[in-house]
Amino acid sequence: MSVSGDSVLVTGGASFIGSHLVEELVDRGADVRVADDFSSGELDNLAAVEDEIQVFDGNLKHYDFASKATEDIDRVFHLAADHGGRGYISNYPANCATNMALDNIVFETAVKNDVEKITFASSACTYPTDIQQERRRLREDMVSFDERGGAYADEAYGWAKLMGERSLQAFHEQYGVDASSVRIFTAYGPRENETHAIVALIAKAFAKQDPYQIWGDGEQTRNFTYVEDIVNALVLANEKITDGTPVNAGIPDYISINEVADAIFDSLDWHPDEINHMTEKPVGVRHRAADTTRAEELLGWEPQYTLAEGMKKTIDWYVDNHDEAHVRENLETLLHER
Numbered sequence: 001m002s003v004s005g006d007s008v009l010v011t012g013g014a015s016f017i018g019s020h021l022v023e024e025l026v027d028r029g030a031d032v033r034v035a036d037d038f039s040s041g042e043l044d045n046l047a048a049v050e051d052e053i054q055v056f057d058g059n060l061k062h063y064d065f066a067s068k069a070t071e072d073i074d075r076v077f078h079l080a081a082d083h084g085g086r087g088y089i090s091n092y093p094a095n096c097a098t099n100m101a102l103d104n105i106v107f108e109t110a111v112k113n114d115v116e117k118i119t120f121a122s123s124a125c126t127y128p129t130d131i132q133q134e135r136r137r138l139r140e141d142m143v144s145f146d147e148r149g150g151a152y153a154d155e156a157y158g159w160a161k162l163m164g165e166r167s168l169q170a171f172h173e174q175y176g177v178d179a180s181s182v183r184i185f186t187a188y189g190p191r192e193n194e195t196h197a198i199v200a201l202i203a204k205a206f207a208k209q210d211p212y213q214i215w216g217d218g219e220q221t222r223n224f225t226y227v228e229d230i231v232n233a234l235v236l237a238n239e240k241i242t243d244g245t246p247v248n249a250g251i252p253d254y255i256s257i258n259e260v261a262d263a264i265f266d267s268l269d270w271h272p273d274e275i276n277h278m279t280e281k282p283v284g285v286r287h288r289a290a291d292t293t294r295a296e297e298l299l300g301w302e303p304q305y306t307l308a309e310g311m312k313k314t315i316d317w318y319v320d321n322h323d324e325a326h327v328r329e330n331l332e333t334l335l336h337e338r
Contacts, residue, residue, distance in 0.1 A: 185250025
């Protein structure tokens with residue numbers, strides 16, 4: 001089923017992933033509306049399509065605004081959330097917990113306004129943390145709502161995302177709305193802010209931080225997934241999944257923070273004299289990578305971008321759009337606030 005000609009709402013559409021999704025939907029012929037409170041999203045992110053979309057500025061935790069945003073909409077992509085990188089979700093758990101209220105208000109108003117399809121941007125943080133100390137690719141069935149002890153999410157942010165999935169399934173069960181959830185694994189790319197790992201590492205190198213700071217010992221791994229691959233998974237899930245079944249959007253590779261930092265140094269042709277591994281900082285789970293079998297089977301999806309390709313696009317964007325002196329002067333604030 002094509003989105004062409006449909007009215008589509010993207011909550012959080014001025015954000016990093018949201019703005020890329022908006023551009024893709026416009027390109028596919030959808031009539032796109034964005035709802036965002038601009039707490040972390042930026043109107044500039046939508047510059048390429050600003051004349052082709054509607055933008056609603058407001059807080060989706062307010063019922064009246066959410067009802068207005070979901071009125072006369074065929075499909076909802078729900079990306080709005082209070083979130084950030086590891087430092088943010090560790091330091092602001094109450095902020096992240098408010099996502100549970102946000103999600104349910106969006107789902108309820110969407111159903112009352114007869115929205116046909118809802119796709120929820122979930123997270124790899126829904127997975128049990130105790131199974132991520134070893135290199136074990138995460139499968140969707142490693143989270144269960146039916147078995148005792150079947151859930152053990154990653155901090156308040158992960159629990160909120162997991163409850164968002166369960167709430168959306170409940171709305172599907174009770175009201176019949178088509179539903180899908182995409183568990184996003186460590187997305188990166190242009191327009192991401194410095195609270196997230198790859199852009200944080202780029203910012204530190206761009207500002208020539210020396211000693212260069214890496215949180216933890218740097219051997220913790222993630223499966224960094226380029227934003228255009230994430231967008232493709234979201235669109236396919238909206239088109240092909242109706243019953244709330246969650247799917248992973250990630251890569252199966254384990255990439256260490258130290259490896260990423262070295263690649264950034266080489267790309268910028270700058271290397272620090274000293275690296276300070278800050279083992280007291282929050283780093284989350286030890287290893288994280290995705291099993292993408294379900295996404296391949298249900299969506300025909302697999303990632304198209306290698307890390308080298310995605311990193312080049314991201315570094316080029318950062319260098320072209322940031323002032324070195326400004327980043328250096330404001331680095332600590334950029335790394336810790338949305």
